[in-house]
Amino acid sequence: MAANYEYEEASGHYDDQAAALRQQEVGYDPNFVPDSVKSFVVHLYRHIREKNVYEIHQMYETSFQTLSERLFKDTPWPSVDAVAHYVDNDHVFCLLYREMWFRHLYARLSPTLKQRIDSWDNYCSLFQVVLHGVVNMQLPNQWLWDMVDEFVYQFQSFCQYRAKMKNKTEQEIALLRQFDQAWNVYGVLNFLQALVEKSAIIQILEQEKQGLEQFTATDGYDYSGGSNVLKVLGYFSMIGLLRVHCLLGDYHTGLKCLQPIDISQQGVYTSVIGSHIATIYHYGFASLMLRRYVDGIREFNKILLYIYKTKQYHQKSPQYEQILKKNEQMYALLAICLSFCPQMKLVDEAVNAQLREKYGEKMGKLQRYDDEGYGDKLSRRQRYADEAFGIYDELFSYACPKFITPSAPSFDEPLVNYNQDAYRLQLKLFLSEVRQQELLVGARTFLKVYSTISLGKLANYLDVDESTLRMTLMTYKHKTHAVDSDGKIISNADVDFYIDDDMIRVVNSKPVKRYGDFFLRQIVKLEGVINDVDRIKVESAN
Amino acid sequence: MGREIEPQKSQQQVSYTVEQLVAVNPYNPDILPDLENYVNEQVASQTYSLDANLCLLRLYQFEPERLSTQIVARILVKALMAMPAPDFSLCLFLIPERVQMEQPFKTLIVLSHYLETGGFRLFWDEAAKSRHIVDAVPGFEQAIQAYAVHVLSLTYQKVPRSVLAEAINIEGLSLDKFLEQRVADRGWVIEKGQGGGQVIALPKTEFNHPELKKNSGDAVPLDHVTRIFPILS
Numbered sequence: 001m002a003a004n005y006e007y008e009e010a011s012g013h014y015d016d017q018a019a020a021l022r023q024q025e026v027g028y029d030p031n032f033v034p035d036s037v038k039s040f041v042v043h044l045y046r047h048i049r050e051k052n053v054y055e056i057h058q059m060y061e062t063s064f065q066t067l068s069e070r071l072f073k074d075t076p077w078p079s080v081d082a083v084a085h086y087v088d089n090d091h092v093f094c095l096l097y098r099e100m101w102f103r104h105l106y107a108r109l110s111p112t113l114k115q116r117i118d119s120w121d122n123y124c125s126l127f128q129v130v131l132h133g134v135v136n137m138q139l140p141n142q143w144l145w146d147m148v149d150e151f152v153y154q155f156q157s158f159c160q161y162r163a164k165m166k167n168k169t170e171q172e173i174a175l176l177r178q179f180d181q182a183w184n185v186y187g188v189l190n191f192l193q194a195l196v197e198k199s200a201i202i203q204i205l206e207q208e209k210q211g212l213e214q215f216t217a218t219d220g221y222d223y224s225g226g227s228n229v230l231k232v233l234g235y236f237s238m239i240g241l242l243r244v245h246c247l248l249g250d251y252h253t254g255l256k257c258l259q260p261i262d263i264s265q266q267g268v269y270t271s272v273i274g275s276h277i278a279t280i281y282h283y284g285f286a287s288l289m290l291r292r293y294v295d296g297i298r299e300f301n302k303i304l305l306y307i308y309k310t311k312q313y314h315q316k317s318p319q320y321e322q323i324l325k326k327n328e329q330m331y332a333l334l335a336i337c338l339s340f341c342p343q344m345k346l347v348d349e350a351v352n353a354q355l356r357e358k359y360g361e362k363m364g365k366l367q368r369y370d371d372e373g374y375g376d377k378l379s380r381r382q383r384y385a386d387e388a389f390g391i392y393d394e395l396f397s398y399a400c401p402k403f404i405t406p407s408a409p410s411f412d413e414p415l416v417n418y419n420q421d422a423y424r425l426q427l428k429l430f431l432s433e434v435r436q437q438e439l440l441v442g443a444r445t446f447l448k449v450y451s452t453i454s455l456g457k458l459a460n461y462l463d464v465d466e467s468t469l470r471m472t473l474m475t476y477k478h479k480t481h482a483v484d485s486d487g488k489i490i491s492n493a494d495v496d497f498y499i500d501d502d503m504i505r506v507v508n509s510k511p512v513k514r515y516g517d518f519f520l521r522q523i524v525k526l527e528g529v530i531n532d533v534d535r536i537k538v539e540s541a542n
Numbered sequence: 543m544g545r546e547i548e549p550q551k552s553q554q555q556v557s558y559t560v561e562q563l564v565a566v567n568p569y570n571p572d573i574l575p576d577l578e579n580y581v582n583e584q585v586a587s588q589t590y591s592l593d594a595n596l597c598l599l600r601l602y603q604f605e606p607e608r609l610s611t612q613i614v615a616r617i618l619v620k621a622l623m624a625m626p627a628p629d630f631s632l633c634l635f636l637i638p639e640r641v642q643m644e645q646p647f648k649t650l651i652v653l654s655h656y657l658e659t660g661g662f663r664l665f666w667d668e669a670a671k672s673r674h675i676v677d678a679v680p681g682f683e684q685a686i687q688a689y690a691v692h693v694l695s696l697t698y699q700k701v702p703r704s705v706l707a708e709a710i711n712i713e714g715l716s717l718d719k720f721l722e723q724r725v726a727d728r729g730w731v732i733e734k735g736q737g738g739g740q741v742i743a744l745p746k747t748e749f750n751h752p753e754l755k756k757n758s759g760d761a762v763p764l765d766h767v768t769r770i771f772p773i774l775s
Contacts, residue, residue: 185569185604186569186570186571186604189569190569190570193568193569248600248603248636249635249636250596250599250600250632250635250636251632251635252592252593252596252632253593253596253597253600256593289631289635290628290632291628291631406603406604407603407604407605407606421638421639424639425635425638425639426635428639429631429634429635432655433631436655436658436659439659467663470660470705471659471660471661472659472660473660473697474660474693474694474696474697475658475659475660477693477696477697477749478626478658478660478693478696479658481626481696481749483626483627483628487627489626489696489749491748491749498697498698498699498749498750498751499697499698499699499700499701500698500699500700501700501701501702501735501736501741502702502736502737520767520770523770523773524770524773527770527773
């Protein structure tokens with residue numbers, strides 16, 4: 001198996017002792033509160049009480065980052081106990097502060113096991129408060145997304161940490177046994193599910209389609225004096241569930257959880273770049289594993305084009321690196337989808353150019369078949385197939401989610417690291433699909449150049465007997481006719497054929513020019529120009 | 543001792559409740575026994591529910607000690623019967639590697655591979671060797687035959703009799719009877735082939751008759767047209 005790129009996080013991240021040591025070393029005093037921090041919490045608290053979403057967003061997105069960069073580069077923020085009295089010991093504010101505190105810790109430092117458990121407790125308290133409907137705040141969507149995103153991330157991180165049993169100390173094992181509810185998979189899934197249900201977000205989205213509700217139109221914000229927190233957390237939790245199910249390998253259910261969100265349109269999920277990317281990345285990956293390649297290509301194409309056009313505006317944002325990383329991963333996934341389903345017409349020119357630049361050479365190798373007919377072609381073909389196999393392994397390993405094993409280890413058995421098990425299984429199954437599709441490369445090569453060819457002749461070119469060829473052609477048909485979400489059969493073949501007794505007749509589908517859409521776009525554009533011209537006339541009359 | 547067979551009605555009531563459970567409360571270890579019973583029910587009544595079975599496989603993933611090899615094997619056989627849908631793969635994604643390396647899963651994976659790659663002859667041979675696995679689920683043979691016919695219909699306008707026979711594992715007089723039925727209710731036509739043998743003309747679909755493919759390339763959805771209504775008025 002090829003080396004798994006960046007699959008292992010920096011080894012220091014999961015070592016509990018090293019983490020604790022590092023925090024001590026830097027001379028962190030949890031009770032010291034610099035003036036700028038005091039000012040920060042006082043103002044943030046006031047803005048939240050006054051429901052000033054704009055100011056909250058500024059402080060959350062900018063001030064917090066600036067202070068972290070300046071004062072807390074490699075230490076945690078002051079402890080919540082130290083700042084509580086500046087904010088009337090407000091219970092909810094303290095929960096929010098702690099959530100940010102832990103998020104900062106995970107990002108800049110390594111959490112100890114105790115800290116991981118405390119963070120879980122904090123999320124429990126925070127979500128309980130929200131679920132009981134006693135929260136009366138309006139928070140920016142960015143913050144609410146970050147909460148859900150971080151919640152799932154810390155769960156993933158915990159599973160990875162827990163699965164590395166080999167070097168665990170007695171202390172750690174005792175803690176793990178004692179706090180077996182922390183980051184328990186049932187707990188995580190049930191919280192997300194509860195947020196979805198309690199917020200009634202699915203019904204809200206349904207009713208919105210009939211014009212009976214306002215949600216997307218207000219970006220989820222509540223302009224009638226209420227709170228957006230439960231509704232928007234419920235909304236983002238659907239994406240959270242998609243993500244968790246992908247981490248577990250249950251792609252079908254993941255997509256089901258996302259179903260209430262219409263990704264062919266803008267929505268609250270596009271209001272935050274992080275949520276937009278997370279949604280499409282997981283949707284696309286799940287589609288790939290479900291062999292719905294056209295769905296994957298279509299969505300990857302849309303978002304890669306969007307990132308291409310807008311990434312310059314996010315250069316200063318703390319999410320920039322993540323955006324770039326996911327961008328690269330999605331290009332890799334797109335390359336895989338297109339290799340299984342060569343439909344270049346689905347890809348925008350700008351995206352195609354980027355794809356060629358990043359993976360042009362590799363993609364060429366994935367479809368390489370020796371049809372030269374001289375020398376030892378059989379071993380050459382095998383070499384090309386093996387090379388392609390290696391490239392699929394590399395691309396998948398680079399771009400896949402960090403799969404997890406959700407079950408707790410048996411503490412009685414010898415301690416081993418099993419954190420790679422989940423990834424290895426998904427990779428293995430993906431590669432067995434690759435092996436099956438490998439058989440089609442040869443057939444595809446020849447079908448592209450013939451309009452009619454007898455089975456006997458084609459079998460000869462491929463160096464197989466007729467019976468094997470029949471199998472290959474049936475495989476081609478089966479693999480290029482996917483079953484969509486409604487159970488219908490859809491052809492995604494670029495080159496298609498049918499067999500008439502012993503003759504193969506090839507059908508080339510010509511790309512269709514979309515005149516209808518073109519005219520519609522031009523009509524709207526012209527109307528806009530005419531309106532502009534009209535305005536000019538009016539002004540000059542003064 | 544007279545124990546009455548449960549009437550059809552209450553069986554339906556149980557499955558209604560299980561589907562509800564899966565929809566409303568899926569992340570709950572207590573429903574595991576219900577889901578296992580539901581698998582057995584699917585087998586007995588020749589019904590199928592992917593969602594419920596995935597839910598069970600997930601619970602097994604969360605609590606590996608409770609995994610029942612027999613139940614998982616049944617789920618996989620049912621999934622095979624759902625082909626061409628990729629349900630078998632979807633189930634495998636949730637079953638630990640070390641379990642997949644044991645029997646009967648090794649055999650089931652081989653069977654799936656044959657079906658995925660059009661290797662029907664190999665499939666029927668292997669299935670014959672593993673009767674205990676496949677006979678446990680009623681309707682298995684018919685489901686695979688339906689899948690075979692599906693793939694043949696995608697691929698052939700006219701398929702030689704021998705190819706059909708191999709794919710559905712029916713020969714001689716039984717095949718004659720099978721063909722008679724299909725001619726009567728599905729519009730199949732038996733003709734004479736190039737080599738002198740029989741050739742079966744399968745019903746025309748957009749997949750084996752490209753001229754029938756609806757050219758939806760230029761269709762414009764209604765809600766796109768509504769965008770220009772304000773302009774047109």
